[in-house]
Amino acid sequence: MRTVQSAARPPPGGPLMTRPPVRTGSAGAAGAVHFSLLGPLTARRDGRELPLGPRKQRLVLATLLSRPNTPVAVDVLTDAVWPDDPPRTARKNLQVYISAARALLGPAGDGGADRLVHGCGGYQLRIAESELDTLRFGALARAGRAAAERGDVAGAARLLREALDLWEGPPLHDLRDSAGVAEEADRLEARCLTVYEDWAEAEIELGRAAVAVDGLRDLVERHPLRERLRAAWMNSLHQSGRQAEALAVYDDYRQLMARELGLEPSPAMAGLYRSMLGRGREARRPAVSRETTCPVALPAGTGAFTGRREELRDLLDVLGGGEERVVVVSGPGGAGKSALAVRAAQLLADPFPDGRVHVRVRREDGTARGRAEILAELGRWCGVAEARAEAPGPVAGAEVPASAGALAALAEAWQEWQARHRALVVLDDVPDEACVRGLLPRSGKCAVMVTARGQLPGLAPVHRIALPALADGEALELLGKLIGAGRLRTDPGAALRIVRACGGLPLAVEVSGMRLAVLRHLPLAEYADRLDDPSAALDELVAGDVSVRHRIASGWRDLADGDRWVLGRLAGLAEDGCFTLDRATVALGCGERAAIRAVESLIDAGAVTSPAGEVTAHAALYEVPRLLCLFAREQAATGEQGAGALGPVAGRTGAPAVALSPG
Template sequence: MTRPPVRTGTPGAAGTTGAVHFSLLGPLTARRDGRDLPLGPRKQRLVLATLLARPNTPVPVDVLTDAVWPDDPPRTARKNLQVYISAARALLGPGGDGGTGRLVHGCGGYLLRISEGELDTLRFGSLARAGRAAAERGDLPGAARLLREALDLWEGPPLNDLRDSSGVADEADRLEARCLTVYEDWAEAEIELGRAAVAVDGLRDLVERHPLRERLRAAWMNSLHQSGRQAEALAVYDDYRQLMARELGLEPSPAMAALYRSMLGRGREVRRPAAPRETPSRVTLPAGTGAFTGRREELRDLLDVLGGGEERVVVVSGPGGVGKSALAVRAAQLLADPFPDGRVHVRVRGEDGTARGRAEILAELGRWCGVAEARASGASAEVPGSAGAPAVLAEAWQEWQARHRALVVLDDVPDEASVRGLLPRSGKCSVLVTARGQLPGLAPVHRIALPPLADGEALELLGKLIGAGRLRTDPAAALRIVRACGGLPLAVEVSGMRLAVLRHLPLAEYADRLDDPSAALDELVAGDVSVRHRIASGWRDLADGDRWVLGRLAGLTDDGCFTLDRATVALGCGERAAIRAVEALIDAGAVTSPAGEVTAHAALYEVPRLLCLFAREQEAAGEQGAAGEQGAAGGRTGAPAAPALSPG
């Protein structure tokens, strides 16, 4: 592959003297003090590349194994993997216990802790987000400068020396898609500023490598047109039309066709490749929180998938309080350009946690887009609330989505039935769904399972609320606090709000309170914000049988982790029934499972700490209630009846 014409400078300094700087945006390299470091044999480099492609995130052992031995791992694979991990630790140099503290092994796999100054992809993502935020504020010169700085880190096809490994190739393709999206953002900013000439040649080369990427081609047409090369711009469209017909049997999108027609008319300079709007852009997003922290990988994934137009429906799932809504709102705020017809946020539950009616949600969407109310009022004199009105509203909503390009955030969805009729059947609208459960009945969708915050992200969030100075007074106690919160953003925020008010309270004393299982949930209350209340809402969503199972599983271990064998014993059922019971809780978002493929016997499942504490409370309360009933009935004995689980 030829190198893309995007590098006009050199990356910034790698950080402190002696630090290793890694690069994935091109061949895999590592440099210390400007000198390239040897990275060892190919398999060792594959392990390092896989870890670096998922920085500050646990990488399951099976993912590393598949990257190195995709077909038939040898019997010594695990031992060889440990050798490669040791080599990576040595390369990282001093840090923690001789590098061990930076590359650690836990329940989720191997986690590599690395900072933005040490890895080009992290720096790239930071600059890209800053550039998009500047564009959102209307600062186009600043946006162009920041996006250009990000692109200066792109040295060629990512990990181009290791793409013969399918696992690494998937990561490399994802990185290249991010780079292309940022290049498109930068080119459109330059075109908007009247500086199209700086982007023409680069766009031509990238279109040659990605001929079906419409946004690239539209930017190339715009840059040629603004540079006075109208005939070439029109030829770009004609080539694209023929390619689409030949390869896919399709026509260019309406937005692309509209761009072509506007150029044929020799009108004023065409700038952004957006379709003409029938109505002004509408935005009804809640204000973002200034404490939003971390979630860099997940936010990048959302921006790439929704901004690239590759998926129309994305589901973000995770337990209550894990930050799904905050992430969705943050992504929607940054996605103004791809959705010129508006961005709307709709809560699918009411304030009491119960699901809102479908007709009520459709009526809200109709008021937002300005079409459904008129349609409903003229349909056989039906009124909202009657049997026919929801169908009329639903059809009007689908027609509006087919004609527009908007982003709809459906927040806190209880089940598939609540949203199935709201999802677009055609057109360019996208829907971002947040839900506690996995919503497995929705397909095809792009899925993001939101994990707890990593220690570093949780500490950053706590520091924003109580002040970095106070955090530094006792960093060990601060770490105990965020770990006692289970990395749950809501719990960390509540802890921060309490400590911000209780300025006299030492961090160590508050950490002791949270470490006490009998008191932790009582401590996680700040004003009218209660972690127990949020967990209780999710508990009520579970079926009676699932609640009983969760209570039994929560009592297995102190840390909430358990194996299938232990679950089988605790539930008193056969293996097959235990698997079904555990998987039902995974679908509901109450139990986490390892990433990647692994047999049920080898898996280590986990109930999040605070949910575990709540489930134990409910289990204890149920046993006390049952004991009271037995005493009142004349001394009957025996535990409460468990749901019938087949022995499998």
């Protein structure tokens, strides 16, 4: 493993770049093959480079390696090798190339099984993480980001640097004349650039900006419009005492944006520039306690973040202007609340110089974390350690108070810290008001962003932002980022059907995009037909370990039993999920007042949407979002409207909002 100090060398592709020693990883057996895509396409066995054959055979191998352990359709391979006019013998030629590749690569490392297999979905190349640099790169990058989220910035920098040591220049640069391979190469390079930005920001956070300056300069020269790279370069120059050069970087960027795009730099970039004006060198150095640093613990933002412009502007205006100390961002599961909150926090560095911290209020299984556990994590970030107990708790690197007195002392210490500082805390995925009420600032300049599926009406006074479904244009933009604008243009009508079948839910659109990015042979119209089928839509919205049904089920468990029964009845009112109060009254078999209370309980829980403007309850048109509607009908059809089939109810448990009989 290389050390962090090696980071001072030029970025990948620089003139001094040499190939590092082959990493055998866990495969380690004699004859193991190691493949590389992060540079020219290469394969090595026992340290010796293998001849990969003629160019067309290498194109086939590059296409298979870019989709490891995934069936690749024959049509995809054909397009990669013969993009314009494949010969009549294309399939026969492909079989020859596949046969030659089998002979060259030999069996996989799992007991001699075939490495290259053929099935109904196409050809699949079996590959272990230790055998392919892109898989190893992804694992190291994920581990680095996880370390950063835990607050282990030094560990994050080390892991991200190890990932970057695998990047040796423009991916697959020897085969980019093939459009299919070039598209995959561009995607790989974008991933590498993002990891480089993550690493550079970690080094800057550690006060080691000097190791990143030269590499950032070289990458900005190759990617002049990539703003995050340029911001990191400005920060590294500033921290290194080169303020004039840092300001010049911004001025060059502003002129380039005006000349090339007719645009101004983003508000975040302009804010960074203003913060550097009139200030001398303020390089941060490694500190001995969190009280002397500015904690920044934010998840990496998603490159596919799209839309939400009004809501983002609202967040920046309200929090940046110091008008509100608490903002609640609400919406159903998968609406993009966390992504919006993280994006806003990333842009709010200047108003909150004492830190920005993200804390999840639920565990991975969806259950709520205890107040003591959350306070311990906040205390770890911000140096509030006076009241910690000695016994280790479930939070990595933190300890949970062992007694009520210790908890009270830590809560008071947290309030005192907030009163003395100007920091932003994101409390993400909050089940109910009780989980966070004691964490909100009582005084001072600290601010808190709360994200929740429900409205949390018991929190007041707060600024509220409810996330509606994405507009068609925003949803199409998000889908295009995932499958490519060119493919979107091949059938815009089908693309529109896809995003509408997703109900404009960002998670569902993202999952659709992830599926279509893998199933490149699948026509958009065929996938739209699948989503239009109410009995199959939720089955189609699964990509790897990301499942829309799973996310909806988590929200379903949050509902009280009575609310589930009400939602099941309301979901059956109409195909489009819309209903009036009169229809709800009939479906629920109760009086109007009881129906109003039942519907408004679901609005509070984020399960029913209501009009944005003021309108009487009797005249309003309510709606159950399409995918939640489909899920609720599934539960009603199987008689699983209570807690039984989905496990214990978490969050909004207890008696229903109104006494309604299902009989």
